[in-house]
Amino acid sequence: MKNKIIIALFLITSATxxxxxxxTWEDLSEVKFVEKFFPIYDDVFLVPEFSESIKAxxxxxxxxxxxxxxxxxxxxxxxxxxGPMSSCFFCGVGGPETAIEMQFEDRQDxxxxxxxxxxGKLTLNADDVEHFNYILSECEVKLLD
Numbered sequence: 001m002k003n004k005i006i007i008a009l010f011l012i013t014s015a016t017x018x019x020x021x022x023x024t025w026e027d028l029s030e031v032k033f034v035e036k037f038f039p040i041y042d043d044v045f046l047v048p049e050f051s052e053s054i055k056a057x058x059x060x061x062x063x064x065x066x067x068x069x070x071x072x073x074x075x076x077x078x079x080x081x082x083g084p085m086s087s088c089f090f091c092g093v094g095g096p097e098t099a100i101e102m103q104f105e106d107r108q109d110x111x112x113x114x115x116x117x118x119x120g121k122l123t124l125n126a127d128d129v130e131h132f133n134y135i136l137s138e139c140e141v142k143l144l145d
Contacts, residue, residue, distance in 0.1 A: 021061070021063070022062070022063045023057065023063070025064070028097050028098075029097050029098075032048070032049050033046040033048055033049070033095075034047060045129050047126050047127070047129075048133045050124055050126070054124065055124065057122050058122060058123070059121065061119060061120065061121055062119070062122050064080065064118060066082055066118070067081045067112075067113050067115060068112065068114040068116045069112055071101075073108070078108055080102055080118055081099050081100075083098065085112055096132065096133050099132055099134070100135070102118060102120065102139045103120075103135065103136065108141065110143065115143075115145055117144055118139055118141050119140045119142075120136030120137055121138050122134065122135070123136075
């Protein structure tokens with residue numbers, strides 16, 4: 001009986017440790033921004049300093065829910081936002097921590113402001129100002145509603 005309990009606990013622990021981690025926008029807000037000069041642009045940009053809890057997510061598969069936004073469908077560039085297009089980061093309502101760049105193999109046929117759940121591998125970006133601070137690759141998207 002004791003062995004069966006130990007085996008059951010091991011199987012439950014193993015199953016949850018290899019799955020994706022469900023996160024929220026509040027989790028991603030644990031970041032502060034500092035100014036950094038980029039000689040190539042001859043300009044100063046705000047770059048993120050990620051908290052330890054966010055750094056622990058680097059390279060892991062995560063799942064988060066948000067609003068689907070098109071950046072450049074032709075180039076297969078999409079964004080997940082905490083808020084809809086009318087109140088997204090680019091409209092001045094939130095900061096860069098309220099947006100995630102999503103990278104897909106194929107063009108996506110979702111509509112702007114569709115509410116979706118996205119699972120992908122998280123990359124933290126503090127150095128390339130031409131990409132978002134949060135990047136999800138190998139994305140799988142599920143339309144909600």
